[in-house]
Amino acid sequence: MKNTKITPAARWTPKSGAGRAAILFIVASIAALVVAPCGAAPPYTTSTLTVELPDVTLIDQDAQLVTLRELVEGEEVVMVDFIFGTCTTICPILSAGFTNLQRRMGSGPGGPVLISFSIDPEHDSPEIMTKYLKRYRAQPGWYFLTGDRDDIDLVMHAFDAYVPDKMSHQPVTFIKGTAPNEWVKIDGLVSTADLTTELEKIRGGE
């Protein structure tokens, strides 16, 4: 790291006059698409949903066949996101978040099981997924899964995260809950602190 000090920015909330101006700014930006030098994502929200995992066999980054239910069952901490190898904005942030989570929580046996489903299964081959995970310093316990488009569609539907096209996808992360088939959906891009807070809430039974 260089000498420059990095100051974490406070989370922006639209309560002040400046906030209202910023809302106006974001609306105008969405209309024009081209007016400021950064992205504009909403704060995250959480919700609970019931997920009946489909009985599908997918392919991981090592080209091994993986039965989804077997991968998830019995694991205490499981997190899921939907990404693709050539994604522009959403996936790099989600994946950097998984990297940081593994750094903080550990990896391998006892660590969280992280599952990234490819929403571009025709392009994301095991070889491409391996390169992708290498870029993010993925450690054991992080699975990048691809497969037949129909199977991937089943998975997206199961998590109520179906998008007909990868460019329409949303920044969502799912954490396995404590009740059977219960999952908590985090809608939005989050910090590692936020992610671990949500995880602790689930594990603490809140």
Add this chain to the structure above:
Amino acid sequence: MNRRTRRVGFLLLISVVALVSVPVSAEESAAAVAPVASHDQGWRMYHEGINPDGEPMQATVQGDIPVDGSMFTCASCHLRSGLGSLEGSVITLPTNWGYLSRPLVGSDMSDTARERLPDVHRQEEFRPAYDDQSLARALRLGKDPNGRVFDLVMPKYALDKAEMDTMIAYLKRLSAVHSPGATDTTLHFATVVAGDVDQDDQDAMLAVLEAHIRDHNSQVRHEDERKRRGPYYKQEKWDPYRRWQLDVWRLKGKPAGWPEQLADHYSKQPVFALIGGISDGEWRPIHDFCEKYEIPSLFPVTDLPVISDTDWYTVYFSKGAYQEGEAVARYLRRADESLRSSPVVQIYRDTPIGQAFARGFRETRKVVRMPAPAEHVLSGRKALTSKLLTKIVAQHPGSSLVLWVGPDDLGALAAFEGGTPPPVVFLSASLLGDAVTSVPDEARDFTLITHPTAFPADKARTRLAIERWLKIREIPLTNYELQANMYFVGWNLAGLVKMMRDEFYRDYFIDISDMMRDQDYAVGVYERLSFGPGQRYASKGCYLTALTAGPEPSLEKRSGWVVH
């Protein structure tokens, strides 16, 4: 005034208009039609995330997630052009100097259009223009010149002064000048006819492309007038309008001479992009030319696309012959144990296309970590005989066969009559053409045939639409596959130009193409065309098929869409 004089006069007029309306120096204009120079440190920071000292750039996102330039870069989100991206609900805004250096007033309307606004409609500034100091603050601290805090998705970069200066200097050059081939009135395109292409195929391709150009130029309703006289609130819609001009670049002689001919065509009339195009053989010289001059090239028709993970400017329908070889290797990886473990012999002719099939299979076998195949190369045009095939099989007992051969070689399959057949024989439907049904009945049980396009029955509706489109324009249907592909090219071009608005930057044109939704509408040949940043082969798979038994066989799918 003769035609040539009028043309010269027109070009001079355009040149004068261009010089008046675009603040470009003569040196920059000359540079625009010259090959692109090698990339400097600023380029590497923006596109590769590498600091001038060779180390990855360091940053933080979402408040507490450390990232570095080896994970993602400025270009990952703001894209190669710097004009930003749109993905789901996340909008990444422009970062080129054209936007950063002017005040933001809630619209991307041009300065000229803004000046026309009545006072009552003029909006207050959302933010003042950036200068070097405020831009450095934005990159380090995530705040705009008003102090507004960016969304946390924007990384906060740890850059020292020299690094920051390098980055800002690059942003000032990024998409700063409209690309060659875009004038105030016209978007210039060209299509390449390379080598000795069958005249009927040339005509078929050009008729469809020219019909698209004609449609664009004639079905407009006085856009030029509207641009001049229309209401100010419609200017954003009318200002980007340009007529389309399509030149045909014919390349003669051997491919070694094509680069010089391409440069000659280009110097006479720089084009914004190449569209379609056809070659009697290789495409590499055109591909390399487009890389050198950074010219987008959309969907040439070739069996021999250049296979590259990193080249940027040519988008192909598929990997062509290479892709069928790839599909066979991937299919075998997923086959049952006995088939997967059997050794393989591939037989191909010593021609560019034979080599491309074989290379696709060979290289993919390596990628999927399976043993290299034994190989037998057929030289010349002499057909594969059953005697030769019997000899090869005897040398490699128990091996599966991958035969990249044509109709004249099918007689060799008689070698298996009454004997023990190989575990499987692979053939290519695209190499066999209509002769695919000539595979002997007795060989069909152990023969699989690569089929890289959709089944006609699955595309019947699209075909009907395309045929009606051709009929209305009085274009004879002479080569459906070629004409359907050019139909898509024109349809695609209209969408890209509309999305581009008046941001006439070639890199943005490609960026938009990359952000396109996956397409099956208007796709008459392939199952589906899919895109994504850096993805350059839109149709990505292949079926393995087999012939039904009997005197009038048809192909049946024996696999899903093989991609893994």
